[in-house]
Amino acid sequence: MANNEIEKDMRYLQLLARNFPTISSAATEIINLSAILNLPKSTEHFLADIHGEHEAFLHVLKNASGNIKRKVNEIFGNTLRELEKKELCTLIYYPEQKLELVKANEEDLGDWYHITLHQLVAVLRDVCSKYTRSKVRKSLPEEFSYIIQELLHERTEDQNKAAYVNVIIETIISTQRADDFIIAICNVIQRLSIDLLHILGDIYDRGPGAHIIMDTLTNYHSWDIQWGNHDILWMGAGAGNDACICHVIRICLRYANLTTIEEGYGINLVPLATFAMEHYSDDPCTGFEPITLDKHTSLDKKQRRLTAMMHKAISIIQFKLEAELFHKHPNWHMENRDIISTVSLENNTCCVDGITYEMQHATFPTGTTLTDEERLLIKRLHHSFRVSEKLQKHIRLMLSHGCMYAIYNGNLLFHASIPLNEDGSLKEVEITPGTFLKGKELMHNIGMLVRSAFQQDSSPEDRQYARDYFLYLWCGKDSPLFDKSKMSTFERYFIADKALHKEEKGYYFKLRDNEKIIDGIMDAFGLTGQNRHIINGHVPVHVANGENPIKANGKLMVIDGGFSEAYHKETGIAGYTLVYHSRGFQLVQHEQFTSAEDAVLRGTDIVSTIQIIEMSNKRMHVADIDKGAELREQISNLNKLLYAYRHGFIKERERNK
Known part of the structure; x- marks a missing residue:
């Protein structure tokens, strides 16, 4: 040296x-x-497009996408009956709830405690085998840290230590700390079964519990997120983009899902309800009836009617606000999406791309331009989003843990697409007036632009443009989070011709099965080596129709399997988890999850099918x-x-x- x-x-x-x-x-x-x-390399889990399905998401975290069940089967094999292994797994997933049932039904509780504690220590010992003692120690609850460490590193097979270990177990039981100790061990097993969690976007919308998912992630040990289009929409609403606020409310009303917006974030929708009842009470609101997906949601006739009126009222305001932004930013090239200003109430027509079409219904009680009353309503809704402490906290969490893309261990992660030209080359996109970027630079600078919307040291002009840009990221033709010809919301509501409803996908989606093009994208992002991949979600994989989530000769993995109940019929499954451990990649295909209550009472689990994607004879280590x-x-x-x-x-x- x-x-x-x-x-x-x-x-x-x-x-x-x-x-x-x-x-x-x-x-x-x-x-x-x-x-x-x-x-050995620790285990990474990849999830995408959770869409507010908090119960299924939490269960996947608790069972580590089936990994805990696999470990229990490996450890106990034929020494435990299937029912006993199922009971042990349920205890690990839901220790508090399961303990209540056991104490109500178990005749010899002392014996049950003794057997169960030994079983849990065996599972924990196996889970800890990939980690240093230091990392395991940091994961242990302080009050039980010393005792758990002693049990982990001493075995009853050692005759000299058998009595020592048994006395520890017996004392835990005799001092009435067994319940707390069991809960502590189960939580550590859950925590160490997933070393790093990657979320490839779309925590929000459709399902009822996005706020619960975000609360869970607040205290989760290691995770990152690549923002999805629905996440960006909520971030835009939180930043104060009024058009995004309308979109958020519209989607919640469309799916009769107000839990996140009202209970989760305390957004006051009474002004919207009052406005809708005043102006839309005589409007049939055809096509705005809510779609009830959540099995716990049921609306009576009056509730459905009010929801439809609110849905139409906020949609009309959304179209008016979008039009203002489309004309404000000509560099977006979206002026043609201002359809509402072409509406002829007398002729019941509108124009799309210069062609006149008859509308199914053309009742606009507040006209086609924004009224003073609508502006006042938006001002109130804007205030509710901006002062929601929990929403702002969750947005800060999104900013601190995420961005547009990430690279981990030879894998390029992003939610939807990388804009491409017809020949598969990277497409230059105008991000700000006169600034054209592509590929990695485009994704990086979009991430920086998003952050500037929340930074006080940004100039007022830059901060305002960044706030406006959330709408482009949500529905702009060349947005990496959308990448379609248009968002045909207006046409779907008002025009019968289904040809106009079609949203043509960008070239990334058309060409992503081409190995050469996927290699080109990975080259542009600086990925090297043989075992490199792109992993994303966004577009549900139609498994029921035979579509394969593995594309481009194994180099692209699309893991949107339809967590959201809205997609279950479409995809035929209820979500994917991609698991990357020391032996390689496994894709875990989930069936629909019933409920946490069923899991505790009847031991039901997410039924999962494992598809081996890429396995290696050589076990990967941290060095790799x-x-x-x-x-x-x-x-x-x-x-x-x-x-x-x-x-x-x-x-x-x-x-x-």
């Missing part, structure tokens, strides 16, 4: 010496990091992934520090000095 290399890095090495002030401490860390390189590269760099720097100590560039010191 040359002295000039050490001199060049002296500033950094002096900072590093603060954490490792002696030769001994630096050498110990090198030994530790070198050992970690040889641990991104973390390994980081650790090797740290080891290299620590070796430089050792050299600096031994050759007098830096003097050793005690930690407390």
Whole structure:
């Protein structure tokens, strides 16, 4: 090692010496990091398009997409009956609820505690095998940390320690701490079964529990998100984009799903209800009747009528506000989507792309331009979104954990698409007036633009443009989150000709089964090596029709399998989890989840089918992934520090000095 290399890095090495002030401490860390390189790669889980289905999402986290059940089967094999293994799994998923049932029905509770605690320790020991003792220790609840560590590292097979272990178990029971201890162990098993969770967008809309999902992620140990179009819509609403606010409310009303918006975020829709009853009470609101998907949602005749009136009222306001933004930003090239200004109430017609069409119904009680009363209503709704503390907290969480794309361990993650030209080359998109970007630069700069909408140090003009741009990201032709010819909401509501309802997909979706084009995208994003992939969601995979989620000769994985109940008939399944562990990729295909209550009372689980995507004979270790590269760099720097100590560039010191 040359002295000039050490001199060049002296500033950094002096900072590093603060954490490792002696030769001994630096050498110990090198030994530790070198050992970690040889641990098996930990498990990553990929989910997409959850769409507010919180019960199914939470269950997938609790059962680690079936991984916990697989471990229980491997550990206990034929030594436990199938019913006993099912009961143990249910306990791990829902410990508090299951304990209540056990205590109500179990005759010899002491014996049950003794057997169950040994079983749980066996499962936890297996789950912990991929991690350092330090990482496991940090995952343990403080009050039980010492006891769990003792049980993990001592075995009853060792005759010298059998009595020691049994006494620990018996004392936990005799001191009436068994319930708390069981809950603690089950939570640690859940936590360590998924090391890193990747969400490829669309937490929001359709299902009733997006806010519950976000609350769960607030305390989740390790996760990231690549924003989806529905997430961006809610972020735009939270930023104060009035057209996005209308879209959010419209979608909630369309699916009769007001739980997230009213109960979750405290958005006051009474002004909208009052406005709708005043102006739309004589309007039949044909085509605006709510679609009730959630099995817990039932509306009586009056509720359906009010929902339809509110739905139409906010939709009409949405079309008017969108038109203003389309004309305000000609660089979006969306002026042709201002259809409402072409409506002829006398002739019952409108114009789409210069062609006149007859409308199914053309009742517009407030006209085709925004009224003062509508502006006042929007002002009130705007205020509700901006002052919702929980919504703003969840948006900050989205910003801190996410962006438009990410690269992990040779995998390029994004929600929907990368805009392409007809020949498969990267398409330049005008992100701000006069600024054209493509590929990686486009995705990065969109992410920065989104953040500027929430930054006080952005100029007022830049902040306002960023707020407006949320609408383009939601429905713009070249938006990486939309990438379709148009969003035909107006046509679907008002024009019978179904040819106008068609939203033609962009070239990414048409060409994504072409291995050469997928390779070109990965090249542009800097992915190298043989085992590289693109993973995204956004477009439901029609499994029922034979569509394969694995495309481009295994290089593209589309994991939108329809978590949302709205897509179950369309896809034939109820969601995917892609699992990437030390042996390779497995795609877990889920059937519809009944409920958490069923899972506890009857031991029902998500029925899953595992499809092996890409497996390796050589088990991957930490050294083979991104973390390994980081650790090797740290080891290299620590070796430089050792050299600096031994050759007098830096003097050793005690930690407390």
